[in-house]
Amino acid sequence: MLALGSHMKNTLCLAWGTRAVVSPHIGELDTPRSLDTLAQVAADLQRLYQVQATRLIADRHPGYGYRRFARDSGLPLAEVWHHHAHASALAWEFPQVDEWIMFAWDGVGLGEDGTLWGGEAFTGAPGCWQHAGSFRPFRLPGGDKAGREPWRAAAALLWETGQAAPFAPGPLHQAWSARLNSPSSSSVGRLFDAAASLCGICTHASFEGEGPMRLEAMATQTDGEVVSLPLERDPLGLWRTDWAPLLPMLGDNALPTAERASSFHLSLAQALVEQAKQLRAQTGIQSVGLTGGVFQNRVLAEATISRLEAAGFKVHLPQRVPVNDAGLSFGQVIEFLHS
Numbered sequence: 001m002l003a004l005g006s007h008m009k010n011t012l013c014l015a016w017g018t019r020a021v022v023s024p025h026i027g028e029l030d031t032p033r034s035l036d037t038l039a040q041v042a043a044d045l046q047r048l049y050q051v052q053a054t055r056l057i058a059d060r061h062p063g064y065g066y067r068r069f070a071r072d073s074g075l076p077l078a079e080v081w082h083h084h085a086h087a088s089a090l091a092w093e094f095p096q097v098d099e100w101i102m103f104a105w106d107g108v109g110l111g112e113d114g115t116l117w118g119g120e121a122f123t124g125a126p127g128c129w130q131h132a133g134s135f136r137p138f139r140l141p142g143g144d145k146a147g148r149e150p151w152r153a154a155a156a157l158l159w160e161t162g163q164a165a166p167f168a169p170g171p172l173h174q175a176w177s178a179r180l181n182s183p184s185s186s187s188v189g190r191l192f193d194a195a196a197s198l199c200g201i202c203t204h205a206s207f208e209g210e211g212p213m214r215l216e217a218m219a220t221q222t223d224g225e226v227v228s229l230p231l232e233r234d235p236l237g238l239w240r241t242d243w244a245p246l247l248p249m250l251g252d253n254a255l256p257t258a259e260r261a262s263s264f265h266l267s268l269a270q271a272l273v274e275q276a277k278q279l280r281a282q283t284g285i286q287s288v289g290l291t292g293g294v295f296q297n298r299v300l301a302e303a304t305i306s307r308l309e310a311a312g313f314k315v316h317l318p319q320r321v322p323v324n325d326a327g328l329s330f331g332q333v334i335e336f337l338h339s
Contacts, residue, residue: 001336002042002053002075005329006082007064008107008208009293009322010038013329014045014053021045022321022330029065039069057332059085061110080332080339082109083117083292088126088338089321089331090291097287097316099125101132101279103272106292106324107147107189107208116140118187118292121239121275123283127338132282133239133275136160139182140190141172150193150211151203156182157194161244167203188268188294191243195264198250199257212297215261219299224262225249229271231278239278241271262299269303273311280313288313293324 003013007030012023023041027034046052056070060079070077083104091100102122111117112131121133138160146152152172155165159176176182189212196202196211201218205211227249230242246267250260276288288308295301295317308315321327 001055001057001333002046003057003329003332003336004038004059004064004066004070005332006059006109006325007061007066009325009328010034010066011322011326011329012038012042012045013333014049014051015333016049016051020330020333021049022327025326035065035069038066042069057329057336059110059328059332078336080335081112082328083111083120083122084126084129084335085328085331086291087122087129087289087331088335089327090289090316090318090323091126092330092334093318093320094287094289094316099123099283099285100287100289101276101283101285101313102129102289102291103133103275104292105188105290105294108185108187111186116183116185116187118185118189118294119191119241120186121279123279123285125338126334131238132279133241135186135188135191136240136242136244137184137186138190139176139179139184141168141176141182143181143183146190146193147208148205149203150197150205153190153194154197154203156190157198157243157247161247163247188292191268192264192294192297195246195250195261198247199260199264200253201257201261209293212294215264216297216299218258218261219265220258221262224259224264224266226270227263227267229267229274231271231274239275241275265297265299266303269300269307272304273307276308276313277311286312286314287316289316291318291323291327295323 010026086104087102108116119135122129155168158165192212196215202211
């Protein structure tokens, strides 16, 4: 089988017998050249290993760039949820763990309810992930544009809590209020974008992830104040963390930027631990996995791991497969094999 991965940070994964080979990094699939590269890499992999794919696996998002390639191939196509693939890629690395509390935090990926997920917690194992936790959702004005324009995520959080965003154009607020091109999201990656913008660190990005990277670089203090974030179960039984108490701190220009950046990281780390504790109380599961592109952030990952271990959890990060979307193709194979 040939797994097609994600739309961004794309790799392919060719799997047969007991082997799986992840391709070199292809990148974003938003240009004809990148799609030509994907087709060439797919052909090269199969020729190199003398294996012919008889099935394709894809992300369930209908708008990913490789959809035409998949259709033109004529091969049967299986689909895997984005964050299930993240979770299964990590779970494969630690076969001794039978059940997981798995956190998949990233930019955005299509969720089972049709919204854009990115701050999810699951319990279970490959093939049987149960959605167990998330964040308070917010609607992103302009949709995908928010990835390159962090000020849009900042406006979304302010508008969601009934506040003004004077830096955002009036017509955009009108469109947001009318729910035009403003998809709902629970993305932690977009929370990082918003924080970078509200702190004045990055309002426009030259690449997706620049805002969070610059925010991480500013988080030089290890003793920033932890803002307590409310955690409640929604009507569907999901534990949802409310990010709203972070906004006054992020917008307080009297606080040094480094202090605000540090406080944001530590507050999210503590919020994750609180979700993990609730899920452990429900399930008895002790093993926690951290996956998704957000956990490329060293400050967040180290703060989270130390707090989880202090609370008695066994914590796992990917070691052989990329934590971000470059590992998604491999995760699609593992999730498919267990479904």
